[in-house]
Amino acid sequence: MSNERTPVTSLDLPVSYIGRSVARPNAARLLAGRGTYVDDVKASRVLHVAFLRNPHAFARIVSIDASRASGIDGVVSVVTAADLKDVCKPWVGVLSHFAGLRSETQGPLADGVSYWQGESVVAVAATSRAIAEDALGEIEVAFEELEPSVDMDAALQSDAAPIHAAFGSNLCFERRVNAGSVDEGFAQAAIVVEKDFSFARHTGVTLEPRSILAEFNPADRMLTIHHSSQAPQMMARIAAMHFGLAEHQVRVICKDVGGSFGVKIHIYPDEMTAIALAIKLGRAVKFVADRLESFVTDIHAREHRVRGRIGLSKTGEIVALEIDDRTGIGPYSMYPRTSAVEANQVLNITGGPYRIANYRGRARVAFQNKVPTSQYRAVGHPIACAVTEGLIDAAGRALGIDPFDLRLRNVIRDDAYPAVNAIGLKFEGLSHELCLAKLKKLMDYDGLRRLQAESRARGAHLGIGIGVFIEITSPGPEFYGVGGAPISAQDGCSVRLDPGGNAVCHIGTTEQGQGTDTIMAQIVASALGVTMDRVLIVSGDTQASPYGGGTWASRGAGIGGEAALQAAVKLKNHILKLAGIFLQADPAALDIVENAIVDRDTRNERIAMSELARIAHFRQDELPKDVSPELVATHNYTPRQYPFAFTNGAQGSLVEVDMATGFVKLLKHWVVDDCGTPINPLLIEEQIRGGVVQGLGGALYEECLYDERGQLLNGSLAGYLLPMAGEMPDISIAHAVTPTKEGALGAKGAGEAGVAAAPAAVMNAINDALAPFGAEITTLPMTPERILRSLGKIN
Amino acid sequence: MSQVQISLKVNGEKVSALVEPRLSLVDFLRQNLDLTGTHVGCEHGVCGACTILFNGEIVRGCCLLAVQAEGGEVVTIEGMADDARTRALQTAFHERNALQCGFCSPAMLLTARELLHENPQPSRDEIRDFLSGNYCRCTGYQAIVDAVETVSKNVDATA
Numbered sequence: 001m002s003n004e005r006t007p008v009t010s011l012d013l014p015v016s017y018i019g020r021s022v023a024r025p026n027a028a029r030l031l032a033g034r035g036t037y038v039d040d041v042k043a044s045r046v047l048h049v050a051f052l053r054n055p056h057a058f059a060r061i062v063s064i065d066a067s068r069a070s071g072i073d074g075v076v077s078v079v080t081a082a083d084l085k086d087v088c089k090p091w092v093g094v095l096s097h098f099a100g101l102r103s104e105t106q107g108p109l110a111d112g113v114s115y116w117q118g119e120s121v122v123a124v125a126a127t128s129r130a131i132a133e134d135a136l137g138e139i140e141v142a143f144e145e146l147e148p149s150v151d152m153d154a155a156l157q158s159d160a161a162p163i164h165a166a167f168g169s170n171l172c173f174e175r176r177v178n179a180g181s182v183d184e185g186f187a188q189a190a191i192v193v194e195k196d197f198s199f200a201r202h203t204g205v206t207l208e209p210r211s212i213l214a215e216f217n218p219a220d221r222m223l224t225i226h227h228s229s230q231a232p233q234m235m236a237r238i239a240a241m242h243f244g245l246a247e248h249q250v251r252v253i254c255k256d257v258g259g260s261f262g263v264k265i266h267i268y269p270d271e272m273t274a275i276a277l278a279i280k281l282g283r284a285v286k287f288v289a290d291r292l293e294s295f296v297t298d299i300h301a302r303e304h305r306v307r308g309r310i311g312l313s314k315t316g317e318i319v320a321l322e323i324d325d326r327t328g329i330g331p332y333s334m335y336p337r338t339s340a341v342e343a344n345q346v347l348n349i350t351g352g353p354y355r356i357a358n359y360r361g362r363a364r365v366a367f368q369n370k371v372p373t374s375q376y377r378a379v380g381h382p383i384a385c386a387v388t389e390g391l392i393d394a395a396g397r398a399l400g401i402d403p404f405d406l407r408l409r410n411v412i413r414d415d416a417y418p419a420v421n422a423i424g425l426k427f428e429g430l431s432h433e434l435c436l437a438k439l440k441k442l443m444d445y446d447g448l449r450r451l452q453a454e455s456r457a458r459g460a461h462l463g464i465g466i467g468v469f470i471e472i473t474s475p476g477p478e479f480y481g482v483g484g485a486p487i488s489a490q491d492g493c494s495v496r497l498d499p500g501g502n503a504v505c506h507i508g509t510t511e512q513g514q515g516t517d518t519i520m521a522q523i524v525a526s527a528l529g530v531t532m533d534r535v536l537i538v539s540g541d542t543q544a545s546p547y548g549g550g551t552w553a554s555r556g557a558g559i560g561g562e563a564a565l566q567a568a569v570k571l572k573n574h575i576l577k578l579a580g581i582f583l584q585a586d587p588a589a590l591d592i593v594e595n596a597i598v599d600r601d602t603r604n605e606r607i608a609m610s611e612l613a614r615i616a617h618f619r620q621d622e623l624p625k626d627v628s629p630e631l632v633a634t635h636n637y638t639p640r641q642y643p644f645a646f647t648n649g650a651q652g653s654l655v656e657v658d659m660a661t662g663f664v665k666l667l668k669h670w671v672v673d674d675c676g677t678p679i680n681p682l683l684i685e686e687q688i689r690g691g692v693v694q695g696l697g698g699a700l701y702e703e704c705l706y707d708e709r710g711q712l713l714n715g716s717l718a719g720y721l722l723p724m725a726g727e728m729p730d731i732s733i734a735h736a737v738t739p740t741k742e743g744a745l746g747a748k749g750a751g752e753a754g755v756a757a758a759p760a761a762v763m764n765a766i767n768d769a770l771a772p773f774g775a776e777i778t779t780l781p782m783t784p785e786r787i788l789r790s791l792g793k794i795n
Numbered sequence: 796m797s798q799v800q801i802s803l804k805v806n807g808e809k810v811s812a813l814v815e816p817r818l819s820l821v822d823f824l825r826q827n828l829d830l831t832g833t834h835v836g837c838e839h840g841v842c843g844a845c846t847i848l849f850n851g852e853i854v855r856g857c858c859l860l861a862v863q864a865e866g867g868e869v870v871t872i873e874g875m876a877d878d879a880r881t882r883a884l885q886t887a888f889h890e891r892n893a894l895q896c897g898f899c900s901p902a903m904l905l906t907a908r909e910l911l912h913e914n915p916q917p918s919r920d921e922i923r924d925f926l927s928g929n930y931c932r933c934t935g936y937q938a939i940v941d942a943v944e945t946v947s948k949n950v951d952a953t954a
Contacts (some may be wrong), residue, residue: 023890030897031885033832033872040831061932130817206897206934207836207844258834258898259932291837511893513933650855689935717841717930725936726927730919752936 017532018745021682023663024518025040025532026511036229038211044283046213047076047132050132051138052122052297052606054114055709056149057369059149060162061112061141064122068138074131077271077281078139079123082112089242089277091267093333095483101173101340103333104164108273113582114143115163116330116369117711123273125285137151145436148369148710151302152328155366162369163331170497172333173340173365179422180358182431185320188447189311193395197387201303201328202702204376206266206724208258209289210298212271214278221245225252227273230265230510231550235543237486238267238336243279256539257512261377261694262300262736265416265479265552267335270297275753278498295715297440298706300378301342303328305708308350310391312351316401316409320358321351323387325366336360336485339373340365345380345472348425351388351433352470353648354410359422369710375552381471382695389467389760390767398770403466403764405441408433411468428641430648431736435672439466439650442734455656456772462667465653465764467757473675473749474645474740477638485695489638491555492546493563495524495571496632498615501610503571508548509560510540514751515683516556520564521634522679523745528575530609535634546634556644557679563637577628579612594682637743643746645740649673651692653761654729657769659791662784664700664766666729677746685733691754692731697723699759730734766790801865805830806874814861821845821856824871833902834873836930843929846902847871852910872901880908883949887942895933903929907943926946937950 054061060541110121122139137574149155149163155170162169184678186192187323206228213226213655223245229235230251238249255263264522270287278285289297304327325346329339343363351359352740378584396406411432412419421429439445445464452462493507503644511517517537527530538544548665549555549565572592579597580587583606591600595609615622616629623629652670658665678684705713712721739746759780768775770790777790788794798813803888805828812827819838824830826846836844838857848870875881882906887893894900903926910917910925917925922943923936931939 023857023892025893027889027892027897030887030894031888032876033810034834035829035897037824037831037834037898041834130815205898205932207842208834208896208932217869256898257896259896261932291839333810342799358899515892515895515898561908682892684893686934690933691935692897693935695931716839717837718839722930722932723936724927724930725940726920726924726925728936729938731935 002124016679018526018679020680022518022522022532024515026517030256031396037256038213038226039288041213041226043213046286047125048129048132048279049125049277049285049287050129050136051120051137052141054110054117054119054121054143055693056145057117057150058146059477060141060146061110061114061121062144063139063142066122068186069124069135072135073132074127075124075135076127077125077277078135079277080519081107081109083242084108084273084276086281087243088272089562091242091335093335093338094478095338095485096771097483098173098338098344101333101338102167103172104446106269106275106332106335108269110331116371118371120270120273122785123277124280125277131439144269144506150368150706150708150710151366152326152366153305155368156326156364163369170367171364172329172367172412175344175347175363177359177361182320182351182358182681183362184324185358186311190314190536191395191398193309193390193391193398194307195778196683197308197390199302199304199383200703200781201300201373202698202704203295203298203300204261204263206259209291210264210268210271211288212274213284213286214215214275215284216278216282218282221249223250223275223279225250227252227254228257228264229254229262230512230552231549232510232540233508233550234487234541241274242272243275249546250695252542254510255291260512262375262379262493263720266299266326266337266374268295268297282745290785291717294717296712297375298335299376300371300707301373301384302698304346304374306383307389307650308387309390310395312395312399312632314692316406316473318354318356318410318507319392321356322360323350325361325363326582328368328370329365330370331367332372334372335376335617336487337375340683341375342373342380346384348423349380349384349470352421352425353412353468355412357422362378370706376753377425377691377694379467381752381756382698383761384759385467385469386760386763386780390763393764393767398767404436407468408436411436421640426642427646428647428740428742429738430470431647431674431738434736435648435650435674436468438672438736439652439670442672442732461657461659461769463655463657463765463767463769465768466650467760467764468650468780469649469753469757471749471753472644473554473647473754474639475553475555476640476643479641485606488547488549490636491548491560491563492636493544494632494634495567497571497575497613499613501608501613502536503528503530504536504538506538506545506561507564508545508550508627509556510551512551514556515680516551518683519557519561519679523564524568527565528572530595534595546636546747550713554751557747558740558743558749559637560640561679562745563635564634565745566637567633570635574633575612575632576695579607581624581627582609582615583614594766639742641742645742647675647748647750647753649753651757651761655762655765655769657766657787659773662787663789664782666696666727666762669729669731671731671754672736673750674736674738675738675746678737679747681735688733688754689731691752692758693723693728695755695758696728697763698780699762747791771774799862801862802869803866806870810830814929816860816862818861819857820859820864821862823861824856824869830871830873834898834901836898842897843906844902845927846905848905853905874906882909883946884908884942891936891938893942894936899929899931900910902940903931910943911947919944923945
């Protein structure tokens, strides 16, 4: 019975929250200023860590003199790499299924050589952060500056000096894909378009910086970590592995997390240092990155250069596609997800929405002396999408085919699923044709074209652009687990009936504001037959929750949601079985509706859930002697039929470009998204809007600027531009619904859809506005300066 | 470092403390008074997460020193529990899901309250413009603009 999967969807439930725009119960606390982010957590005798960071991009550490710092009142410990060697086992950021991927051994603090500006060299633990920072000023480190490798293409040259001498080159990873007959395809093409695209490094800028409070109790050897993180169970396992503890000796607690976006899923040396100090000193140690530290130690992402080539027939069928992608990932591949996944996903996703038989791609990942890059929201998607959609628009302009028409001629047809593309990606069910049709209507595309023509006559230059995307969600074990990383593709959920008749749900997925906890409450309430106010969700505590991967890669709804659904269904069956015994009725003739056990057919109430729960907990004497009520149910769920639950959609952008200044005004943005069964449209839409704005930031403003010596020039919010309310457009959203059949819930992810195609759509819109001037831009962010360059107005 | 005696009013209560001259006002509120509803996002006056009311005006708590608050009156989000306009905004933000992680929200609410105080019926563009000193990395802003607009149109709630 417990292994049976009962088909429960919104359609066969009498009262359901699934598909309803329910406000988030946990949001009221945050609005009242009563959240608990890591820096809000108090610990007794806490020490604060500050780091002395390498000021050079690449340097040998010749000597360290910390004697004066150690003597300052309030300074408890000053440590270098050598001091932590016995405490923390080092790590290497590789995955075994990425053939050839290599990285150097990394530890909590730079050891002998430091590879990027901002890398930690010395750590000070003191009774206040201010004292720890005072002490940094008293430490003398002699650095011998080495010649940095900054530009990725220069780093990949055969004569470039390798930054890790043992590797002989700066190549971290290379992958090629080759499907069909690409050269024949291009030979047959009526038109071939080739473009160079450039994407700037940017970073996630979570408003709450990375934060950790680690506390070690030497008496029972329990390590408790309050962490601003997306994946507490992963962090617990890694802490156990690297600090010589059993897994159950580590507890990781993630209460409120102030934004994550992939930034807070990696293992950072600074956090490992804080843990090492907590263990070494036997007390609580806190580290909260300041904003400059965030800019020089949070992962960066998306620094890619891509040469793309597309061939089309006279009638607009794509006959060949080729890309050559290079990316610079800093000196180390991040642990444990690696820094090769972004380039790998660029190769996988490019051309993804389309029927393309002939596709060839090459990706090269280069070591360089900049901040390490790794997975940031919508990993690889905006790059792959901008390249694909940019090439298609350029080809469409040359052929004189409208962007919507050209895409409709090439997308995988809605009736062609399940489908496998040329490089073997499996798509269970997508809806490109439907999404394009909905987008065209939502935008009033024909009306916009008329408006554009009228505006041009008045000297105002509007641009209209679209972008079609696929999105990787709900990954299975083939994504990371297969490569040896302690990253779980499964998630677990336990639902228990409490004595008041409420459902207390413990789940492995975590909440960073997306509303994960809320949708779990909706699912549990719906499946169990109780109202949402009767459901409590407990997440973000490794001692409280069943094991689960956490929240990343848009897996919360698709994987956590299915686990929650099935756990609630199991508990419902337990409750109905008990009710049947107590009421002397057939459990199959009973149901639970709005907090009461009812007759399935008449809906007449037989007994309140609270009353049955009271009896189950306290009055077992009223039950037969052989009945022992089951009051909790657990389900673990792993998607196994498809490696990913791909979603899809399309975005549109309307911009006005000022040809005299190069300024872009975003007038409107549209998204049609198909994430399967929508559990809470209100939350989905806000997540998509937030994603769009992050995508627009990368398209128009955000860039980590480095000089030729590898110095980050804009490590502050004054120098690094983020989207603000005044610059952002209103964003209209519509849905298509293609549920996955892999789970009973039918939900897929939605967290990265917004980011995926926003840069493509706005780039195509800008190029649509520039086209009458014979100008084009394929370098992101599309700053006014770069737009004026493309117009030939400045050199 | 020598300490300085300060006396001020925080959320209507008299507070006296010895503080280092270098302590920022937001750190004083968070560390000394445990008023953790005010957040620290950048410590250089850009992100707006530390917005508080000082002598009736919204200011950046990271750009003032605690000693500068001597004799002044500070109100944080915790002190706004009975403020009708703040409550109306909190309700509208909640219903419209005008927050995700919530880190920017207390400051965003205080800034929105100030806008409605200065301009009770702002246009959407005026709302966007006024909120542009407060970063939100999650929502994309539209829901925040919607929520503020909703409150501005509900005269009772803003009274």
